[in-house]
Amino acid sequence: MNLGDVKDIVREHFSRTAFPTVMLDFALAEGRRIVESHANFWWMRDEKDFSLTIGTGSYGITTSGTGNLNLPNFKDARAFHWAQPSGVRFEPTELGTITKEEADLLYDSDDEGNPELVLVENDDLIIYPANPDKAYDCRFYIFNWTDNPADNLSTDALISHFPMALAYAALVWGYEQQLKDFNGASYWRVLLQGPPGRLGGEIAKLKRANFKRDTQEKISLVPLLGSTIRANRRLDNMQIYR
Amino acid sequence: MADQVEYKHPDANLVISADFTNKLPSDSGLKAMGTTATHSTISVSDSAGTLSTGATEISVTGVTATNSMVMTITAVNGLDGQDYLIQSQARGNTSTAPAVKLIEVRVRENLGIGAM
Numbered sequence: 504m505n506l507g508d509v510k511d512i513v514r515e516h517f518s519r520t521a522f523p524t525v526m527l528d529f530a531l532a533e534g535r536r537i538v539e540s541h542a543n544f545w546w547m548r549d550e551k552d553f554s555l556t557i558g559t560g561s562y563g564i565t566t567s568g569t570g571n572l573n574l575p576n577f578k579d580a581r582a583f584h585w586a587q588p589s590g591v592r593f594e595p596t597e598l599g600t601i602t603k604e605e606a607d608l609l610y611d612s613d614d615e616g617n618p619e620l621v622l623v624e625n626d627d628l629i630i631y632p633a634n635p636d637k638a639y640d641c642r643f644y645i646f647n648w649t650d651n652p653a654d655n656l657s658t659d660a661l662i663s664h665f666p667m668a669l670a671y672a673a674l675v676w677g678y679e680q681q682l683k684d685f686n687g688a689s690y691w692r693v694l695l696q697g698p699p700g701r702l703g704g705e706i707a708k709l710k711r712a713n714f715k716r717d718t719q720e721k722i723s724l725v726p727l728l729g730s731t732i733r734a735n736r737r738l739d740n741m742q743i744y745r
Numbered sequence: 746m747a748d749q750v751e752y753k754h755p756d757a758n759l760v761i762s763a764d765f766t767n768k769l770p771s772d773s774g775l776k777a778m779g780t781t782a783t784h785s786t787i788s789v790s791d792s793a794g795t796l797s798t799g800a801t802e803i804s805v806t807g808v809t810a811t812n813s814m815v816m817t818i819t820a821v822n823g824l825d826g827q828d829y830l831i832q833s834q835a836r837g838n839t840s841t842a843p844a845v846k847l848i849e850v851r852v853r854e855n856l857g858i859g860a861m
Contacts, residue, residue: 653793
């Protein structure tokens with residue numbers, strides 16, 4: 504399916520000619536928000552490469568301009584890696600493992616060095632130690648809120664494989680906002696996400712698909728150097744070299 | 746909201762009558778079609794807000810008469826599944842004031858043409 508097909512499905516439940524297209528666009532936009540608020544789905548993955556500014560430990564995530572990341576659709580953080588300036592090997596960094604209140608106690612405000620801990624505080628990315636001594640290259644792995652395609656004939660992962668999730672969510676919004684029919688909205692909400700208190704409907708299918716994809720792509724951040732080396736070889740094979 | 750909504754088959758021509766009587770009450774006719782600020786104009790965009798010039802994309806022409814308040818618009822072709830927004834801007838032949846009618850044309854090959 505493409506976006507135009509989903510539009511036609513939603514229109515059929517209101518009116519082909521009397522339901523304003525502007526309201527239909529709102530319904531589809533809010534429908535996508537309703538779906539994406541249930542979980543971080545695979546099509547929402549993104550990453551941002553940037554360089555730290557020497558002496559700067561805080562970067563605006565959603566704002567643009569020098570020293571900020573310009574990610575206005577940022578939803579959630581996945582991981583954070585850093586590398587030496589112009590380096591080719593990235594190393595992992597702890598992300599969100601403690602609160603900012605705790606981190607402020609662990610680090611002096613003028614501590615220098617490469618990123619050891621990264622936090623997301625409101626709309627800011629906070630780097631510890633707060634005084635980077637070099638313009639380290641960083642890669643920020645995130646989940647973004649996404650938008651519907653602009654063109655009727657376009658599609659994406661949600662629309663092409665789970666179009667009824669978007670349609671049901673748009674109908675929930677439309678029945679509440681346009682028709683003021685809350686019982687009708689409840690009907691579509693059950694089809695979208697199952698009965699109250701239970702997981703079902705299209706959201707359950709999306710979460711199952713998301714889980715299958717995630718387990719295959721999950722990053723295992725395990726140190727592979729020094730005494731903490733993780734042996735992936737069978738012991739029998741390792742003994743060949745002794 | 747659009748002033749008119751029309752459904753069209755991609756292989757059929759669609760003739761639309763846009764009546765500007767209520768929007769230009771002090772005029773008895775419309776300026777001829779053209780491209781300058783003293784003419785009546787017509788433009789079209791797709792659902793993404795743009796319009797390519799491909800052979801299968803919709804094309805529109807408009808016709809006005811100095812003694813008629815009706816702009817006759819002919820829509821040809823169009824991609825199946827696409828929604829197009831025709832902005833017809835008519836100028837009164839006396840007041841020269843502009844008035845706009847938005848006409849939404851939905852090109853559908855298989856959807857029934859009858860409105861719900």
